Amino acid sequence: MGVLYDAIVIGGGVVGSAIARELTRYRLNCAVLEKNADVCYETSGRNTGVCHGGFAYDIGSLKGRFCVEGNRLMGDLADELGFSFERCGKVLVGFTEWDYNRLLEVIKQGEALGATGLRMIDKEELHRLIPAVEGEFAMLSENSGIIDPFGLTIAYAENAAENGCRYFLDHEVTAIAREGENWKITAGGEEFVTRWVINAAGLSCGKISEMLGIPGYRMIYSKDDYIILDERMGKLVPMPIYTVPSNLYMGIHVTRTTDGNVLLGPSAEDTMNNSWYGVEQKNIDMLYDEAMKIWPHVKRGDYIRTYSGILPKWTDENGRIQDFKIEILDDIAPHAVNLVGIESPGLTASTPIARYVLELMKAREDLQENPDFNPVRQASVRFAKLPEEEQARLIEEDPNWGELVCRCQKVTKAEILRAIHNPLGVNTMVGVKYRTRAMMGRCQGGYCQMRIEQMLEEELGLAPEEVDFNRRNAPALFGKVRDDA
Amino acid sequence: MNIRNVDVLIVGGGPAGLAAAAELHRQGVTDILICEREKQPGGILRQCIHDGFGLTRFGESMSGPEYADRFIREVKEAGIPLITNASVTDITKDRLVTVVTPEGLLKVQARAVVLAMGCRERTRGALAIPGERPAGVYTAGVAQAYMNLYNRMPAKEAVILGSGDIGMIMARRLTLEGVKVKAVYEIMPYAAGLPRNVEQCLNDYGIPLYLSHTVTEIHGDHRLTAVTVSAVDEHLKPIPGTEEKIPCDTLILSVGLLPENELSLGAGVTLDPRTRGAEVSEYYETDVPGIFSAGNVLHVHDLVDFVSMEAEKLARSVTRYLADGLPACGIAVTCDRSVNHTVPMRLSGTEDVMLSLRVSRPGRDVTVRVTQGGREVAAKKMKKALPAEMIQLVLKAEKITGTEDLEVTVS
Numbered sequence: 001m002g003v004l005y006d007a008i009v010i011g012g013g014v015v016g017s018a019i020a021r022e023l024t025r026y027r028l029n030c031a032v033l034e035k036n037a038d039v040c041y042e043t044s045g046r047n048t049g050v051c052h053g054g055f056a057y058d059i060g061s062l063k064g065r066f067c068v069e070g071n072r073l074m075g076d077l078a079d080e081l082g083f084s085f086e087r088c089g090k091v092l093v094g095f096t097e098w099d100y101n102r103l104l105e106v107i108k109q110g111e112a113l114g115a116t117g118l119r120m121i122d123k124e125e126l127h128r129l130i131p132a133v134e135g136e137f138a139m140l141s142e143n144s145g146i147i148d149p150f151g152l153t154i155a156y157a158e159n160a161a162e163n164g165c166r167y168f169l170d171h172e173v174t175a176i177a178r179e180g181e182n183w184k185i186t187a188g189g190e191e192f193v194t195r196w197v198i199n200a201a202g203l204s205c206g207k208i209s210e211m212l213g214i215p216g217y218r219m220i221y222s223k224d225d226y227i228i229l230d231e232r233m234g235k236l237v238p239m240p241i242y243t244v245p246s247n248l249y250m251g252i253h254v255t256r257t258t259d260g261n262v263l264l265g266p267s268a269e270d271t272m273n274n275s276w277y278g279v280e281q282k283n284i285d286m287l288y289d290e291a292m293k294i295w296p297h298v299k300r301g302d303y304i305r306t307y308s309g310i311l312p313k314w315t316d317e318n319g320r321i322q323d324f325k326i327e328i329l330d331d332i333a334p335h336a337v338n339l340v341g342i343e344s345p346g347l348t349a350s351t352p353i354a355r356y357v358l359e360l361m362k363a364r365e366d367l368q369e370n371p372d373f374n375p376v377r378q379a380s381v382r383f384a385k386l387p388e389e390e391q392a393r394l395i396e397e398d399p400n401w402g403e404l405v406c407r408c409q410k411v412t413k414a415e416i417l418r419a420i421h422n423p424l425g426v427n428t429m430v431g432v433k434y435r436t437r438a439m440m441g442r443c444q445g446g447y448c449q450m451r452i453e454q455m456l457e458e459e460l461g462l463a464p465e466e467v468d469f470n471r472r473n474a475p476a477l478f479g480k481v482r483d484d485a
Numbered sequence: 486m487n488i489r490n491v492d493v494l495i496v497g498g499g500p501a502g503l504a505a506a507a508e509l510h511r512q513g514v515t516d517i518l519i520c521e522r523e524k525q526p527g528g529i530l531r532q533c534i535h536d537g538f539g540l541t542r543f544g545e546s547m548s549g550p551e552y553a554d555r556f557i558r559e560v561k562e563a564g565i566p567l568i569t570n571a572s573v574t575d576i577t578k579d580r581l582v583t584v585v586t587p588e589g590l591l592k593v594q595a596r597a598v599v600l601a602m603g604c605r606e607r608t609r610g611a612l613a614i615p616g617e618r619p620a621g622v623y624t625a626g627v628a629q630a631y632m633n634l635y636n637r638m639p640a641k642e643a644v645i646l647g648s649g650d651i652g653m654i655m656a657r658r659l660t661l662e663g664v665k666v667k668a669v670y671e672i673m674p675y676a677a678g679l680p681r682n683v684e685q686c687l688n689d690y691g692i693p694l695y696l697s698h699t700v701t702e703i704h705g706d707h708r709l710t711a712v713t714v715s716a717v718d719e720h721l722k723p724i725p726g727t728e729e730k731i732p733c734d735t736l737i738l739s740v741g742l743l744p745e746n747e748l749s750l751g752a753g754v755t756l757d758p759r760t761r762g763a764e765v766s767e768y769y770e771t772d773v774p775g776i777f778s779a780g781n782v783l784h785v786h787d788l789v790d791f792v793s794m795e796a797e798k799l800a801r802s803v804t805r806y807l808a809d810g811l812p813a814c815g816i817a818v819t820c821d822r823s824v825n826h827t828v829p830m831r832l833s834g835t836e837d838v839m840l841s842l843r844v845s846r847p848g849r850d851v852t853v854r855v856t857q858g859g860r861e862v863a864a865k866k867m868k869k870a871l872p873a874e875m876i877q878l879v880l881k882a883e884k885i886t887g888t889e890d891l892e893v894t895v896s
Binding site: 227228232275276277278279280281284300301303304305306307388389391392395396399400402403404407408410412442443444445446447449450453454464468469470471473474475476477478479480481482484 | 486522570572574583585586587588589590605606608609610611612613615616617618619620621624626627630631632634635636637638639640641662701702703704706707708723734747750
């Protein structure tokens with residue numbers, strides 16, 4: 001028999017990687033099985049990137065509790081892990097008396113959940129905060145913010161890996177069986193044996209749950225299309241702008257990323273398909289119309305691209321969306337932590353969810369603290385954001401800092417090299433993009449993608465047809481035009 | 486940090502920047518610095534290995550690299566300083582320029598700055614083409630760079646959206662390398678590129694061109710597997726029921742070029758909403774004194790020959806600017822909807838000027854008319870006018886009087 005793991009996490013998204021990081025605080029031999037070629041390729045990388053204030057959830061729910069807690073933690077987490085986070089606040093704008101009363105209810109609900117910094121503001125204050133917005137009044141959530149979702153997920157994963165957790169990319173779980181006191185997991189054609197298994201499979205949580213012998217979760221998926229606008233528009237969105245939510249739906253919002261791009265979305269449509277990421281024309285049109293109602297500055301010429309994300313939700317027999325489910329069923333599936341329906345606010349709540357998972361495990365087993373655990377991860381340096389003296393110093397140290405590979409985002413060769421040699425072993429072009437922002441600008445890789453492709457070949461010794469664009473077996477190219485002379 | 490002083494800093498060592506440098510030198514301005522971000526000068530010409538360059542400027546047909554080489558050699562022989570691998574990251578309105586190079590961060594104070602950054606391609610995202618985001622969606626220029634500069638094969642079976650010149654040239658290039666190019670789809674009822682390219686790149690190779698068609702969905706969650714194309718109505722809206730799904734592994738986009746003016750905006754230069762390039766006087770000076778612009782960064786040209794010639798004119802203006810300043814240019818050039826854009830946008834009225842323009846839509850037996858207060862300043866009769874082709878006509882100084890706007894119409 002090969003290695004016996006203490007704990008294996010299925011799914012390396014933001015929740016799986018947060019759990020992996022918490023596991024490495026203890027003396028546990030742990031690993032993550034991720035089906036994709038990178039850790040933020042599904043829901044974790046395809047969302048609005050908002051750090052929620054924690055007012056939009058049922059009182060007494062885990063969603064509300066973990067969201068409020070996660071919101072409080074986010075600043076410290078950003079300092080430790082080195083990802084972009086701004087506690088910029090957020091507004092819910094209203095127009096009618098119904099809206100006003102609904103917002104008062106939202107404040108009451110938020111306060112019952114423990115959220116703070118929620119208050120009504122009048123039109124004057126609203127327009128002082130956001131001159132470009134429409135609305136008669138608003139609810140301000142002072143503690144809400146924006147997160148770089150790629151940065152957060154990658155930071156968790158890299159910190160976990162640096163603390164000893166092994167990442168197996170391209171390892172989709174195909175079978176799970178109980179074998180004596182352990183679990184035997186088949187993934188990517190390999191077998192893994194572990195004492196604990198944690199289902200953090202996100203969109204596949206229902207499937208993995210059944211493999212663990214826990215049937216019966218009804219899954220429904222919410223597909224969200226978004227439009228991304230040029231970063232020069234970001235200054236008109238100092239904080240996320242939402243409309244008044246109903247009980248079921250948050251409405252179209254206009255938000256800003258930590259890099260200044262403006263996002264319009266989501267379209268929010270229920271579907272049974274958890275893998276189709278196509279963006280639809282009708283949604284592009286609808287997002288434009290709806291966004292213009294609250295932020296009348298959308299211009300077609302500012303479109304950078306579109307994307308979509310999918311949220312996993314579980315429902316009761318009447319179709320009502322349920323709270324996060326985080327459980328250990330000792331009788332049916334011992335030593336298996338089952339997480340189901342981890343949708344929004346999963347990004348904000350990721351560390352509280354992970355700590356709760358560890359609490360459940362510790363209630364069943366003594367865990368020894370890992371004295372070597374280092375919670376701090378070196379943030380990747382963004383040349384474009386440094387003062388000139390610092391830029392000059394870096395170039396003197398290493399000329400690769402003086403070679404701009406991506407012109408739109410001003411990403412240097414040194415940054416690309418660091419991304420290519422990442423601790424997780426991600427080797428796709430989009431992996432470089434998520435780690436550096438190269439190819440994310442207005443030319444969408446028109447200038448830099450050939451160089452990045454070439455660097456992936458050279459640095460990793462790959463043949464041209466082996467360089468994948470985003471997923472495994474999604475080649476960017478078909479070899480050479482001519483054999484080398 | 487040391488600040489270096491130069492008379493003229495040229496941003497970009499492509500056809501515009503090189504031609505400007507060479508002409509400045511001929512005019513006696515020698516304190517020049519060309520900053521080129523690539524490892525070699527030449528700009529986009531380096532990847533344009535087809536011929537047809539130079540017919541107007543040199544009276545002979547050359548490949549892109551050969552055309553560029555004429556200017557590169559002249560610049561080198563004249564000893565004009567040219568630094569490669571040097572990316573300009575900032576220009577202030579007082580012409581203090583920041584340059585990032587592997588040798589260090591440079592600060593250069595220039596008396597005049599020449600913006601010669603060229604243009605970039607419009608992308609899938611800018612068009613918001615619906616569908617999935619697989620591997621295998623490339624702009625024509627990226628596909629061209631992969632093939633001609635990097636020796637990499639971007640496609641096996643391709644569909645091309647847009648009949649821009651690079652798209653058609655790539656249709657031929659891909660076909661010659663064994664790629665099956667299934668068709669070119671163009672949303673407008675006419676080709677976007679030059680008629681000679683429709684003949685030589687599509688018709689000669691049996692590649693069908695479908696006008697009034699566009700791609701309405703992209704399929705594939707790994708590599709691209711197919712695109713859906715639809716016919717469009719006169720408002721360019723897809724007509725339901727005309728969808729056709731075409732299996733292919735690559736979608737090549739040739740859907741327009743945009744002048745690359747992020748640095749110009751940073752310097753406070755006002756852009757023209759029609760060209761998306763700088764708003765310039767007849768001396769190619771922007772509204773920020775001492776900052777000049779020419780070539781594709783000013784307005785997208787059809788032929789590189791005109792880029793070189795425009796940059797040479799700019800160089801003569803810069804020479805005058807450095808010696809004794811330029812006349813004020815208070816006469817605005819305006820146009821109606823029949824004209825896509827004109828360059829320049831402001832005139833002095835003191836000397837003859839070459840006006841460049843493009844029509845908004847194709848026309849036969851049309852007249853381009855320039856008037857001032859109802860009086861005709863210049864007119865040009867044309868058997869055929871195509872948006873793909875730049876039209877030029879000379880405005881005589883003696884015909885321009887006072888400071889009233891000039892109006893350009895095509896009818």
